Amino acid sequence: MAIANATEYHRRIAAPIPKSMISTEDLHFFITLASALSLADAARKLDVTPPAVTQRLRLLENRLGMRLIDRSGRRMVLTDEGELLAVHARRICDDIGNLSDTLASRRGTVAGHLRVIAPLGFGQRYVAPVIAQFRALYPEVSASLMLSDRPARISDDMWDLMVHIGELRDSSLVSRRLAPNRRILCAAPSYLARRGEPKHPEELLTHDCIALRENDEDVTMWRFTPRDQGTPANVRIEPMLTSNDGGTVRDWALAGLGIISRSEWDVAEHLHAGRLVPLLEAWTQPDADIVALINSRHGRSLRAQRFLDLLHASTLQQPWLPGDSEQSRSGKRAQGSGAAGSTARASAG
Known part of the structure; x- marks a missing residue:
């Protein structure tokens, strides 16, 4: 009897999977698709071509025998069945991930997939090397780093940990401060030789200003x-x-094209070398501290916590500072918040 039962068991597990069943890969694919604005957006997130996304979606719909997304308009819209699949897919993938994390934690193993999102420049320069170091320490971990100029807009299904620079609008998010970061008003010596140095914020009205557009901030109001x-x-x-x-x-500022207000992590070395000159040092602008946001659903894993510790240890040293000299310290004094509006004209020059 035992042999018969064993034979039946092996026959069942060796049987082909029914065509109507979907895999966890299908679920992850559809979660990404459901959170995307378009097929092209989903293709960018999945790092494939739009036709590949369309083909995979068609195969999934054919296998299930139902439409999951209405693509008749300019924007794709989930059908009722698509909404249902997206909700259950997120729950199932969360449960699988939590189970894997729990089992790995019990045996003291740092394993699984780590998903990190960071701003473009800072992520390239200071987060990517830490991920490489983390992989060397924990070879059972795989990792993905998404660099974005608008990280705050990315769905929380896509990340375990997000690096954020500047003011936090959502105070409910769990965060950990990684390093202080100041905003510095500065320009190249060539620009100042041509246009002169402003002595009061109002004098920026007569200067050429260069702005960084990020997230949904009002980048034209300098406080x-x-x-x-x-x-x-x-x-x-x-x-x-x-x-x-x-x-x-x-780079535009370094070329002498105008005045910028930038994070010290990005301009400290240029201030120290004299390629940029700090302006209005009697004033401060709002700080833009560097923080890590921890996903309440996905960021509690052992791998996320260990990575956060490593990232914190790396950024706390402020590796962007060119040294401890007083000259470099004076070049990174920032500027703070304010009130009393004006309109600054910025002509070509």
Whole structure:
């Protein structure tokens, strides 16, 4: 009897999977698709071509015998069945991930897949090397790093840990401060030789300003607070140049095209070398501290906690500072918040 039961058991587990069944890979695929704005957006997130996404979706729909997404309009819309699948897919994948994490934690193993999101420039320069170091320490961990100029807009299904720079609008998010970071108003010596140095925030009205467009912030309002506790000043600039890439904005300033307000992590070495000059040092701008946001559903795993510890240890040292000299310290003093609006004109120059 035991032999018969064993034979039946092996016959069942060796049987082909019914065509109507879906795999965890299908579930992860559809979760990504459901959180995307379009098939092209989903293709970017999955790192495949849009036709590949369309083909895989068609195969999944054929296997299930139902439409999951209405693609008749410009934007894709989930059908009722698609909504149902997305809800259950997220729950199932969460449960599988939590189970894997629990089992790995019980045996003291750091394993599984780590998903990190970070701003473009900072992520390339300071997060990517830490992920490489983490992989060397924990070879059973796989990792993905998504670099985005608008990380705050990415669905929480896509990440375990997110690096954020600047003010946190959602106070309910679990966060850990990684490093202090100041905003610095600066320009190249060549620009200052041509246009002169502003002595008061209001004088920015007559200067060429360069703005970084990130997330949904009002990047044209520059806020200043005097260090002597005087009257704050807000200046509404009309930027001569804008970009969603901080490196581009910095390079324009280095080329002498205008004045920027940038994070010290991005400009400290250039200030130290004299390629950029700090301006309005009697004023401060709001700090833009670097923090790690921890996903309440996915960020509690042992691998996420260990990575966070490693990232914190790395960034706390502020590796962007070129040294401990007083010259480098003075070049990274920032600027703070304010009130008293104006409109700054930024012409070409």
